Amino acid sequence: MTAAGEAQRDAIMARLSQSREEIARLLEPPSEAGNGETGSGPSGAAGGFPRSRIMRALMSGRGLGAVGAVAGGLLLARPGLAWRLIRLIPTSAVTRMVVGKVIGVMRGKSREP
Numbered sequence: 357m358t359a360a361g362e363a364q365r366d367a368i369m370a371r372l373s374q375s376r377e378e379i380a381r382l383l384e385p386p387s388e389a390g391n392g393e394t395g396s397g398p399s400g401a402a403g404g405f406p407r408s409r410i411m412r413a414l415m416s417g418r419g420l421g422a423v424g425a426v427a428g429g430l431l432l433a434r435p436g437l438a439w440r441l442i443r444l445i446p447t448s449a450v451t452r453m454v455v456g457k458v459i460g461v462m463r464g465k466s467r468e469p
Contacts, residue, residue: 382413383410
Protein backbone atom coordinates (compact mmCIF):
# COMPACT_ATOMS: atom_id res chain seq x y z
CA MET A 357 0.00 0.00 0.00
CA THR A 358 1.32 3.44 -0.85
CA ALA A 359 1.80 6.27 1.62
CA ALA A 360 -1.16 8.17 0.11
CA GLY A 361 -3.39 5.09 0.42
CA GLU A 362 -2.39 4.59 4.04
CA ALA A 363 -3.04 8.25 4.83
CA GLN A 364 -6.45 8.04 3.20
CA ARG A 365 -7.22 4.83 5.14
CA ASP A 366 -6.15 6.48 8.42
CA ALA A 367 -8.39 9.49 7.70
CA ILE A 368 -11.36 7.19 6.98
CA MET A 369 -10.73 5.21 10.18
CA ALA A 370 -10.55 8.45 12.21
CA ARG A 371 -13.88 9.68 10.76
CA LEU A 372 -15.45 6.27 11.41
CA SER A 373 -14.28 6.32 15.02
CA GLN A 374 -15.62 9.86 15.47
CA SER A 375 -19.02 8.94 14.01
CA ARG A 376 -19.24 5.87 16.29
CA GLU A 377 -18.57 8.05 19.33
CA GLU A 378 -21.22 10.53 18.18
CA ILE A 379 -23.81 7.76 17.70
CA ALA A 380 -23.02 6.34 21.15
CA ARG A 381 -23.40 9.82 22.66
CA LEU A 382 -26.75 10.34 20.92
CA LEU A 383 -28.10 6.97 22.06
CA GLU A 384 -27.00 7.54 25.65
CA PRO A 385 -29.96 8.89 27.63
CA PRO A 386 -29.48 12.17 29.50
CA SER A 387 -28.32 11.71 33.06
CA GLU A 388 -30.91 12.69 35.66
CA ALA A 389 -28.67 12.68 38.71
CA GLY A 390 -25.69 14.25 37.00
CA ASN A 391 -23.48 11.26 37.79
CA GLY A 392 -24.18 9.34 34.58
CA GLU A 393 -26.59 6.82 36.11
CA THR A 394 -30.26 7.07 35.32
CA GLY A 395 -31.64 4.30 37.54
CA SER A 396 -35.25 4.81 36.52
CA GLY A 397 -37.39 4.56 33.43
CA PRO A 398 -39.84 7.18 32.17
CA SER A 399 -42.45 5.91 34.62
CA GLY A 400 -40.20 6.83 37.55
CA ALA A 401 -39.83 3.26 38.83
CA ALA A 402 -36.28 2.14 39.52
CA GLY A 403 -35.20 -0.40 36.93
CA GLY A 404 -38.56 -0.07 35.19
CA PHE A 405 -39.44 -0.33 31.55
CA PRO A 406 -37.61 0.48 29.30
CA ARG A 407 -34.30 -0.82 30.56
CA SER A 408 -32.29 -0.65 27.34
CA ARG A 409 -30.46 2.51 26.34
CA ILE A 410 -31.97 2.44 22.85
CA MET A 411 -35.54 2.31 24.13
CA ARG A 412 -34.83 5.07 26.68
CA ALA A 413 -33.42 7.22 23.88
CA LEU A 414 -36.46 6.52 21.71
CA MET A 415 -38.77 7.44 24.59
CA SER A 416 -37.09 10.81 25.08
CA GLY A 417 -38.75 13.85 23.51
CA ARG A 418 -36.67 13.81 20.34
CA GLY A 419 -36.96 10.04 20.05
CA LEU A 420 -40.75 10.12 20.29
CA GLY A 421 -40.90 12.79 17.60
CA ALA A 422 -38.73 10.70 15.29
CA VAL A 423 -40.75 7.54 15.92
CA GLY A 424 -43.98 9.46 15.31
CA ALA A 425 -42.68 10.90 12.04
CA VAL A 426 -41.59 7.47 10.80
CA ALA A 427 -44.89 5.87 11.86
CA GLY A 428 -46.89 8.64 10.15
CA GLY A 429 -44.87 8.31 6.96
CA LEU A 430 -45.30 4.54 6.97
CA LEU A 431 -49.04 4.87 7.58
CA LEU A 432 -49.38 7.27 4.66
CA ALA A 433 -47.13 5.33 2.28
CA ARG A 434 -48.11 1.73 3.06
CA PRO A 435 -51.16 1.51 5.35
CA GLY A 436 -51.53 -2.27 5.01
CA LEU A 437 -47.95 -2.87 6.16
CA ALA A 438 -48.37 -0.33 8.97
CA TRP A 439 -51.45 -2.10 10.36
CA ARG A 440 -49.70 -5.49 10.21
CA LEU A 441 -46.75 -4.04 12.13
CA ILE A 442 -49.04 -2.42 14.70
CA ARG A 443 -50.53 -5.83 15.48
CA LEU A 444 -47.01 -7.08 16.35
CA ILE A 445 -46.42 -4.37 19.00
CA PRO A 446 -46.71 -5.54 22.62
CA THR A 447 -49.60 -3.26 23.52
CA SER A 448 -49.44 -3.73 27.30
CA ALA A 449 -45.80 -2.61 27.51
CA VAL A 450 -46.36 0.32 25.17
CA THR A 451 -49.48 1.35 27.09
CA ARG A 452 -47.59 1.26 30.41
CA MET A 453 -44.84 3.34 28.87
CA VAL A 454 -47.19 5.97 27.45
CA VAL A 455 -49.30 6.20 30.61
CA GLY A 456 -46.14 6.56 32.70
CA LYS A 457 -44.91 9.36 30.46
CA VAL A 458 -48.27 11.18 30.63
CA ILE A 459 -48.42 10.88 34.43
CA GLY A 460 -44.84 12.16 34.69
CA VAL A 461 -45.70 15.19 32.57
CA MET A 462 -48.85 15.86 34.59
CA ARG A 463 -46.95 15.65 37.89
CA GLY A 464 -44.34 18.08 36.58
CA LYS A 465 -47.00 20.59 35.52
CA SER A 466 -48.87 20.37 38.84
CA ARG A 467 -45.70 21.18 40.82
CA GLU A 468 -44.95 24.33 38.88
CA PRO A 469 -46.38 27.57 40.37
